[in-house]
Amino acid sequence: MPSLPQRKVGIVACSGEEIPEGTVTRLAALKVLEELRPNDTVTICLPLFLAGGEGDRAFAKFYPTIAVDGCEKRCAARATELYSNKPAVSLLVDDIIAERGLPRPQGLRRLSSEATPLVDALAEAIAAEVDLLMAARWSRAEGKVLEPETTTPAKVSSAACACGSGIPVTRVQVNGRALEIMALDPILEMAYNQGLHVGVDGQADPVPEHKGVEAPAVFLPAQIMDTVRLYNTIPAEDDAYYAEAVRIAWQSYCAGKEQTHG
Amino acid sequence: MTEQFAEATPLRVVVVPCSGIGKSYGTVTREAAYIVVEDLCPETTHIVPLSLLVLGDEQAQEAVRGVQVITIDGCKLACATVNVGQAGGQVAREFTVLDCYRRNKQFKPQGIAELNEGGQALAQALAQEVAQAAGELSAQGGTHA
Numbered sequence: 001m002p003s004l005p006q007r008k009v010g011i012v013a014c015s016g017e018e019i020p021e022g023t024v025t026r027l028a029a030l031k032v033l034e035e036l037r038p039n040d041t042v043t044i045c046l047p048l049f050l051a052g053g054e055g056d057r058a059f060a061k062f063y064p065t066i067a068v069d070g071c072e073k074r075c076a077a078r079a080t081e082l083y084s085n086k087p088a089v090s091l092l093v094d095d096i097i098a099e100r101g102l103p104r105p106q107g108l109r110r111l112s113s114e115a116t117p118l119v120d121a122l123a124e125a126i127a128a129e130v131d132l133l134m135a136a137r138w139s140r141a142e143g144k145v146l147e148p149e150t151t152t153p154a155k156v157s158s159a160a161c162a163c164g165s166g167i168p169v170t171r172v173q174v175n176g177r178a179l180e181i182m183a184l185d186p187i188l189e190m191a192y193n194q195g196l197h198v199g200v201d202g203q204a205d206p207v208p209e210h211k212g213v214e215a216p217a218v219f220l221p222a223q224i225m226d227t228v229r230l231y232n233t234i235p236a237e238d239d240a241y242y243a244e245a246v247r248i249a250w251q252s253y254c255a256g257k258e259q260t261h262g
Numbered sequence: 263m264t265e266q267f268a269e270a271t272p273l274r275v276v277v278v279p280c281s282g283i284g285k286s287y288g289t290v291t292r293e294a295a296y297i298v299v300e301d302l303c304p305e306t307t308h309i310v311p312l313s314l315l316v317l318g319d320e321q322a323q324e325a326v327r328g329v330q331v332i333t334i335d336g337c338k339l340a341c342a343t344v345n346v347g348q349a350g351g352q353v354a355r356e357f358t359v360l361d362c363y364r365r366n367k368q369f370k371p372q373g374i375a376e377l378n379e380g381g382q383a384l385a386q387a388l389a390q391e392v393a394q395a396a397g398e399l400s401a402q403g404g405t406h407a
Contacts, residue, residue, distance in 0.1 A: 014313045015281045017292060022311065026283060030375040045282045047316050047341035050348055075313035082317070109296035 007138075009130045010063035011043045012087070014076040020105035021070030021093040024115060028122035029068055036127040040134055046076055049083035060084035061143035064133040066091060066126055085143040089129045096122050156252045158185050167231075172245035179238075179245045183231040187224060188253040196221045197254055220247040274308050275330045275396045276351075280342040281312040286371040287336035287359040290385045293377060294359075295334055297389035298396060306400045307332075307393075312342055315349045326351030330399040332392055333357070355395045362388040 013029035016022025033041050042063060048056040059065065060080050067077035067087040077090040097104060097118065105115035137146040158170045170184035225246055228234075234242045279295035282288020299307045314322035326346050333342035333356045343356050363369065363384060371381030 013283060015283055015292075016313050017279060017281070017295065017309045017311045022313070027375055029283065034375065043283055045280070045284060045288065045341060047281055047312050047345050048339065050316055051339050051341040051344035073314065073317065073319065075311075075317040075319075079313070079317045109293070109300060 007134065008040055008042045008063055009037075009088075009133045010059055010065035011041055011068065011126060011130075012046055012060070012065055012076045012080050013043070013068045014046065014070050014074075016070045016075065017108070019070055020107055020111060020115065023070075023108060023111055024093050024105050024119055024122060025068040025070045025076070027111070027119045028126060031119065031123040032126045032130065036123055037130045040130055046079055049079055057084050060087060062140055064088040064136070064138045064145060066129050066133070068122070068126060069093065088133055088138075088145055091122070091125055091129070093118070093122060096125055156249050170249055172249050174241050174245045174248065177241065179241060181228060181232055181242070181245060181249070184228065184246065184249055185253075187227045187231070188250055191221060191224050191227075191250075192254065192257060196223070220250055224250060274306055275303075275332060275354075275399045276310050276326055277307050277332050277334065277392065277396070278310050278312055278315070278326070278342045278346055279334045280336045280340075282336035282341070283374070285336060286374055286377065286381055287363075289374050289377055290359045290371050290381055290388060291334040291336045291342070293382070293385035294388040294392060297385060298392045302389060302393035303396050303400075307396050312345055315345045318349075323349040323351075330354040330396075330402075332395055332399070334388065334392060335359070354399055355392075357388060357392055357395075359384070359388060362391060 011029045011032060013025040014022055015026040029043060033043055044056060044059045049059075061084060065080060065085070065087045066089040067074070067080050068091045069076045070093050072092070072094070074090065074092065077087050080087050093105075096102070100117075100121050102118045102121065103114050105118055106112040107115065111119070133145070138144075139146050156170060156172050158168050167183055168185045170181050172179050172181065172184075220243060225243055228242070228246055232242070277295050277298055279291040280288055282291065295309055299309050310322055310325045315326065327350045329351070331346050331351050331353050333340075333346055333353050335342050335356065335358045337360070338358075340356070340358070343353050346353055359371075363371070366384055366387045369380045369384035369387060370378075371384050372378040373381060377385065
């Protein structure tokens with residue numbers, strides 16, 4: 001089976017050679033890549049955006065990317081946006097220095113030991129952003145973070161009854177109201193196995209109209225509702241709601257069966 | 263920062279390492295460049311950061327035009343050489359870590375954030391080659407023919 005590309009976050013460090021902050025970005029990025037989040041992160045050399053191919057330039061579209069810069073020129077963030085895609089996050093060493101009250105780093109080839117807390121703090125900030133991006137939805141088509149999906153409860157869901165009897169209970173949402181129906185799954189299974197299908201059965205009964213309940217799109221076989229009544233006590237005033245709930249469940253069940261059968 | 267190399271450019275040889283971050287070879291180029299400009303030829307060489315060239319920074323681009331530029335690349339994609347060329351500079355000498363490693367197989371580089379002894383030795387060997395080239399180019403005059 002072909003393996004799908006794993007979800008990861010890209011890190012692009014400026015690595016600026018002429019200032020200590022450039023070395024800080026490089027070491028912090030490497031700390032995240034090698035120690036803090038090795039399974040969740042990838043990197044690319046910044047100059048590859050110009051020297052590389054189309055694949056390299058697609059980097060920040062394919063991966064949500066964190067640009068890490070050593071100075072206000074923001075080479076990593078701006079070059080990434082210029083050649084690839086707008087980074088999801090842009091971090092600046094100066095901001096970390098200000099936030100944490102840390103001393104300015106010294107040294108180019110070898111950072112002074114006083115710079116170690118800054119490297120650690122920047123690495124932690126990157127790792128925190130990695131965690132946020134891993135939890136977010138990323139569109140590779142659009143190259144941006146998508147709005148969180150609003151979780152709507154499934155229209156039809158089944159579970160064993162809380163009484164411990166083992167009888168399955170199906171919960172169906174009708175017009176914002178959740179109805180629980182005992183033994184609905186086996187009833188629908190039996191009906192389907194007896195040859196009843198959505199909208200094709202000659203003995204089907206239309207669901208009665210009821211205030212607040214939309215007119216049914218499909219017919220519900222009368223036998224199903226009769227059997228449901230055997231196992232469930234349905235108040236007369238809620239009959240239309242239950243009928244609609246069973247119709248939705250029946251439609252969903254049949255659609256599932258048809259998908260399974262191709 | 264960029265004013266520094268803009269002022270110094272006519273008298274100096276520019277060294278541009280590749281900025282590679284994914285492999286040991288990239289770190290070797292960076293280390294070798296620092297050895298050249300800090301230890302071996304501090305008066306005649308200086309580094310122009312590749313990230314500024316990638317961004318298209320005018321001062322950085324100016325700093326590689328009309329001068330002797332030595333590039334040091336970590337892989338065959340030759341980012342330093344390509345980017346200097348795209349910035350309008352002419353590369354006088356180009357070095358690659360792999361070529362140097364072939365001549366010094368006893369120095370096997372490992373580590374990216376921190377090079378092992380082999381990597382340090384390879385960076386030293388590479389820096390010697392670059393420094394020699396820088397000396398030759400300086401003797402010809404800092405500006406490019």
